[in-house]
Amino acid sequence: xxxxxxxxxxxxxxxxxxxxxxxxxxxxxRLWPSLAAVYRAQLSRxxxxxxxxxxxxxxxxxxxxxxxxxxVDGGGDxxxxxxxxxxxxxxxVGLNLLAQYFGQLRxxxxxxxxxxxxxxxxxxxxxxxxxxxxxxxxxxxxTAVFGCALFGLPLAHLWVLAAVIPLSGAxxxxxxxxxxLLAPRPELATLLGQLGMSAALLLGVLPAHRMPEAIQVVxxxxxxxxxxxxxxxxxxxxxxxxxxxxxxxxxxAVGAASLALATWAYRRAAVR
Amino acid sequence: MCAVRGLTxxxxxxxxxRGAPGTPEVRATDDVRLDVRRGEVFGLLGPNGAGKSTxxxxxxxxxxxxxxxxxxxxxxxxxxxxxxxxILAYLGQESTALDELTVSLAAETTGRLRGLELRQARTxxxxxxxxxxxxxxxxxxxxxxxxxxxRLACFAAALMGERPLLVLDxxxxxxxxxxxxxxxxxxxxxxxxRGTTVLLVTHNVIEAETVLDRVxxxxxxxxxxxxxxxxxxxxxxxxxxxxLVWREQAPLEVPEVAALRAxxxxxxxxxxLRMAPEEARAAVATVTGGAAFxxxxxxxxxxxxLEDVYLAxxxxxxxxxxx
Numbered sequence: 040x041x042x043x044x045x046x047x048x049x050x051x052x053x054x055x056x057x058x059x060x061x062x063x064x065x066x067x068x069r070l071w072p073s074l075a076a077v078y079r080a081q082l083s084r085x086x087x088x089x090x091x092x093x094x095x096x097x098x099x100x101x102x103x104x105x106x107x108x109x110x111v112d113g114g115g116d117x118x119x120x121x122x123x124x125x126x127x128x129x130x131x132v133g134l135n136l137l138a139q140y141f142g143q144l145r146x147x148x149x150x151x152x153x154x155x156x157x158x159x160x161x162x163x164x165x166x167x168x169x170x171x172x173x174x175x176x177x178x179x180x181x182t183a184v185f186g187c188a189l190f191g192l193p194l195a196h197l198w199v200l201a202a203v204i205p206l207s208g209a210x211x212x213x214x215x216x217x218x219x220l221l222a223p224r225p226e227l228a229t230l231l232g233q234l235g236m237s238a239a240l241l242l243g244v245l246p247a248h249r250m251p252e253a254i255q256v257v258x259x260x261x262x263x264x265x266x267x268x269x270x271x272x273x274x275x276x277x278x279x280x281x282x283x284x285x286x287x288x289x290x291x292a293v294g295a296a297s298l299a300l301a302t303w304a305y306r307r308a309a310v311r
Numbered sequence: 312m313c314a315v316r317g318l319t320x321x322x323x324x325x326x327x328x329r330g331a332p333g334t335p336e337v338r339a340t341d342d343v344r345l346d347v348r349r350g351e352v353f354g355l356l357g358p359n360g361a362g363k364s365t366x367x368x369x370x371x372x373x374x375x376x377x378x379x380x381x382x383x384x385x386x387x388x389x390x391x392x393x394x395x396x397x398i399l400a401y402l403g404q405e406s407t408a409l410d411e412l413t414v415s416l417a418a419e420t421t422g423r424l425r426g427l428e429l430r431q432a433r434t435x436x437x438x439x440x441x442x443x444x445x446x447x448x449x450x451x452x453x454x455x456x457x458x459x460x461x462r463l464a465c466f467a468a469a470l471m472g473e474r475p476l477l478v479l480d481x482x483x484x485x486x487x488x489x490x491x492x493x494x495x496x497x498x499x500x501x502x503x504x505r506g507t508t509v510l511l512v513t514h515n516v517i518e519a520e521t522v523l524d525r526v527x528x529x530x531x532x533x534x535x536x537x538x539x540x541x542x543x544x545x546x547x548x549x550x551x552x553x554x555l556v557w558r559e560q561a562p563l564e565v566p567e568v569a570a571l572r573a574x575x576x577x578x579x580x581x582x583x584l585r586m587a588p589e590e591a592r593a594a595v596a597t598v599t600g601g602a603a604f605x606x607x608x609x610x611x612x613x614x615x616x617l618e619d620v621y622l623a624x625x626x627x628x629x630x631x632x633x634x
Binding site for chain 2: 143
């Protein structure tokens with residue numbers, strides 16, 4: 040209920056008097072603080088959506104490894120199975136779930152909330168992508184450790200996951216965010232995310248040398264492949280470190296490109 | 312404060328696909344002109360589909376108009392839509408961006424994204440949650456709250472970072488009277504202390520009559536009237552509203568009742584009539600005496616509301632809520 044007539048409010052006359060003058064704008068949210076705020080907020084969602092964000096992908100990957108144990112005995116194939124299943128966790132959460140999330144946010148009008156805040160587009164996209172990449176850490180590590188135990192692979196170079204997760208996380212979640220924000224309808228975003236994840240599953244987990252040549256080309260186009268390759272190389276006695284670095288560099292480049300694409304897609308989706 | 316001139320937005324026609332009929336071109340806002348003064352609570356009233364939300368989305372920089380200008384505090388929002396976020400706070404109808412956050416984190420994050428420092432955001436968050444009575448549920452995720460509580464939490468987020476203009480799209484939907492009072496008390500405090508302006512979208516006539524300083528009535532994308540609620544009601548001051556509720560059915564065998572039927576808007580057993588005071592007296596005398604009274608369940612005689620204004624102005628649909 041309005042008790043005070045507009046005329047007696049403080050500063051009303053002064054403001055009306057300054058005809059033509061532009062009022063001072065509120066502050067702009069700076070990139071890093073707002074990125075941190077978005078990241079923290081997104082990360083907290085894991086408390087409420089724990090099962091889909093943290094557990095489903097891990098169970099899926101562990102299940103696939105147990106299945107593959109019947110077919111693959113060890114050696115090079117076992118390495119790609121374990122590496123593929125580990126990176127699959129990143130693909131499931133970063134690509135599939137993030138595409139779904141942004142697709143739903145865009146479809147339901149939830150993007151309006153961010154679009155009416157003075158926050159840089161990159162902060163929203165990087166904050167969400169970073170959080171989704173973080174959700175994959177426990178699952179990926181658990182899958183890798185379980186896989187090594189299952190196939191009798193050495194755990195010595197598992198530390199390389201500290202580079203594999205963030206870099207393939209950047210590539211896959213950037214792609215997921217871009218797909219979710221570009222898809223005209225939320226169902227399409229879900230479908231594209233699922234397809235991307237299925238590709239990562241089939242092309243990443245199954246040993247490459249058994250595939251037809253055409254499929255191998257597709258496999259080379261998929262960013263998750265380079266994360267898988269980098270990780271798989273480190274199971275050997277004397278890993279080929281330059282190749283590992285090369286693979287990780289591809290992940291990083293794809294990550295930078297796809298996150299830039301996602302930021303552009305966010306700007307496009309925010310104002311219609 | 313906020314000047315809108317010739318604002319027009321047309322949604323293109325959608326061609327029908329197999330099974331689904333196409334929709335024709337819709338002019339969602341049609342040459343809208345508005346002036347909102349600083350410190351007032353200005354309302355946009357109209358039924359669903361009148362173009363309120365589309366208009367608001369253009370004022371908040373979320374949608375580009377086809378034609379026309381929007382100027383807020385001297386800033387051209389059509390040319391610089393990104394400036395809107397630094398002038399106004401917007402409470403939309405959707406809460407999906409905040410649904411999985413706790414009430415406390417939703418407010419804090421929104422404050423941070425409006426450019427507040429961490430400490431400042433936390434202080435302001437605590438104050439706003441306390442003011443709105445949300446402190447006891449601060450740790451609960453929005454998703455787990457009732458519709459009204461969730462709406463109140465989103466309103467709390469909109470108050471963070473103190474903007475001179477609050478754009479609220481049906482803020483009190485689903486709220487109980489306590490929460491509604493908290494909303495209007497918070498709005499009034501900001502008006503009195505800082506001269507905050509409020510642009511309110513509503514289809515609730517009772518709310519419109521009680522909280523608005525001025526109201527623009529929208530119908531099919533056009534502003535069909537703009538005045539104070541009292542000023543608008545004066546336009547139909549010569550009329551009163553008679554509501555009749557029949558027990559089972561109207562006693563049409565009584566000639567006076569049969570004559571009234573032609574002027575009544577019927578909905579089930581309820582008849583609603585707008586008429587001059589003398590006519591209303593005669594009508595009430597008829598139905599409360601004689602044969603008609605036996606069939607009468609209830610009747611009311613009321614001065615006109617904004618809904619009557621809306622209908623008298625030629626509003627095309629009946630979609631306003633009285634609650």
